[in-house]
Amino acid sequence: MGLGVGLIGSGYMGKCHALAWTSVATVFPDVKRPRLVALADATTELAQRQAQAFGFGRGTEDWRDLVADPAIDVISIAAPNQFHAEMAVAALEAGKHVWCEKPMATSLEDATRMRDAAKHSGRTAILGYNYIQNPMIRHARTLITEGRIGIVNHIRLEMDEDFMADPSEPFYWKSEKRSGYGALDDFAVHPLSLLAVLHGRITSVVADMARPYPERPTMDGGHRPVENHDIAQALFRTDTGASGVLMVNRSAWGRKGRIALQIFGSKGSILFDQERMNELQIYSTDDAAALQGYRTILAAPSHTPYRQFIPAPGHGLGFNELKVIECHELLQAISGNQDAHVIDFERGLELERVVHATARSAESWKWVEL
Ligand SMILES: NC(=O)c1ccc[n+]([C@@H]2O[C@H](COP(=O)([O-])OP(=O)(O)OC[C@H]3O[C@@H](n4cnc5c(N)ncnc54)[C@H](O)[C@@H]3O)[C@@H](O)[C@H]2O)c1
Numbered sequence: 001m002g003l004g005v006g007l008i009g010s011g012y013m014g015k016c017h018a019l020a021w022t023s024v025a026t027v028f029p030d031v032k033r034p035r036l037v038a039l040a041d042a043t044t045e046l047a048q049r050q051a052q053a054f055g056f057g058r059g060t061e062d063w064r065d066l067v068a069d070p071a072i073d074v075i076s077i078a079a080p081n082q083f084h085a086e087m088a089v090a091a092l093e094a095g096k097h098v099w100c101e102k103p104m105a106t107s108l109e110d111a112t113r114m115r116d117a118a119k120h121s122g123r124t125a126i127l128g129y130n131y132i133q134n135p136m137i138r139h140a141r142t143l144i145t146e147g148r149i150g151i152v153n154h155i156r157l158e159m160d161e162d163f164m165a166d167p168s169e170p171f172y173w174k175s176e177k178r179s180g181y182g183a184l185d186d187f188a189v190h191p192l193s194l195l196a197v198l199h200g201r202i203t204s205v206v207a208d209m210a211r212p213y214p215e216r217p218t219m220d221g222g223h224r225p226v227e228n229h230d231i232a233q234a235l236f237r238t239d240t241g242a243s244g245v246l247m248v249n250r251s252a253w254g255r256k257g258r259i260a261l262q263i264f265g266s267k268g269s270i271l272f273d274q275e276r277m278n279e280l281q282i283y284s285t286d287d288a289a290a291l292q293g294y295r296t297i298l299a300a301p302s303h304t305p306y307r308q309f310i311p312a313p314g315h316g317l318g319f320n321e322l323k324v325i326e327c328h329e330l331l332q333a334i335s336g337n338q339d340a341h342v343i344d345f346e347r348g349l350e351l352e353r354v355v356h357a358t359a360r361s362a363e364s365w366k367w368v369e370l
Helices: 012-027 044-054 063-068 081-093 108-121 135-145 183-198 319-334 345-364
Strands: 004-008 035-040 058-060 074-077 097-100 125-127 152-160 202-210 215-217 223-225 231-238 243-249 258-265 268-273 279-284 295-298
Touching (some): 004 012, 004 063, 012 035, 012 319, 035 044, 074 081, 081 108, 108 125, 125 319, 135 183, 135 258, 135 279, 183 231, 183 258
Parallel strands (some): 035 058, 152 243
Antiparallel strands (some): 152 258, 202 231, 215 223, 231 243, 258 268
């Protein structure tokens, strides 16, 4: 019998976790099929409906029921940001493993408490940085490590979507201060997670944040001030001596799921865009002068773990499949595999430090050292 699973939150990401838990053992035969024990959501009616739809044994409106349930070994946290710390710490203290959605927490103190709880519990605790699981990102890491683009000297990181681009879009929890800084910890953490697995650590940052729409309509016909920032940008330096730019915008009309990376080195460059997530582009001065130009590599079985899903090259994986890979890496980490490809709470806290340093810099308009 596989591990018992509890899921908190059954919205966009909750469904994504449920899909991953449901299919992980089908895709990866080296893990045992998890047992979907219980699901918690804001109301009993919603929790029971979603438990039935997702194949969980029961639904409850009290997430603490899951924490107290001895049949549950691991808890997925896919509730809004402001609940992550309380839920993760309680789960870890009860001896559960934790798979928590990003951002880790809305304050550095809470993120630190989560890291400490994970350390003391000895349980596995990871964050939902699914984009690092893309086989093309793993391939980019291999190419950089092999020196295919030489010594990395400049990095551009972007994440843009347009789900908050319409000023008439009603106010909801993502615009509340208690959900975090806005685009910075909603979005920036994703390209920062990619940088963390691809190249170096950020050591200093100078930033600016912007609020394109100061207020939004409410469902009752009124207006409410927007409490955080939908746009953020920063310059940074890494411990490897590279300079970089980070630009994130969740009100960028036309951008649907763009996470764009440009990594420049002394003998080439690598480009990636999540909107074309099954492609990687590389330019290398190793190519003969007459052949120089960007080469597009299509995802294929040679890019681990693509083969687990599809034996044919160029057919492509999707967003939800990254979560299945992440679920597999979580199970590897739980079983003691030190090489599991995850961002645990220790590494997650490093990313949070960058986020908070960036916000401090945006307030002071000064470089901040990490
Ligand atoms: N990894 C990614 O790519 C990615 C993408 C989107 C969202 N997220 C993260 O996932 C989390 C959830 O975001 P979402 O887009 O799924 O939100 P959502 O609004 O679609 O879903 C949130 C769910 O949590 C439930 N909920 C609210 N309060 C609760 C409580 N006290 N107890 C139990 N359930 C509660 C809501 O009813 C809802 O079902 C956020 O932290 C977000 O940042 C991650």
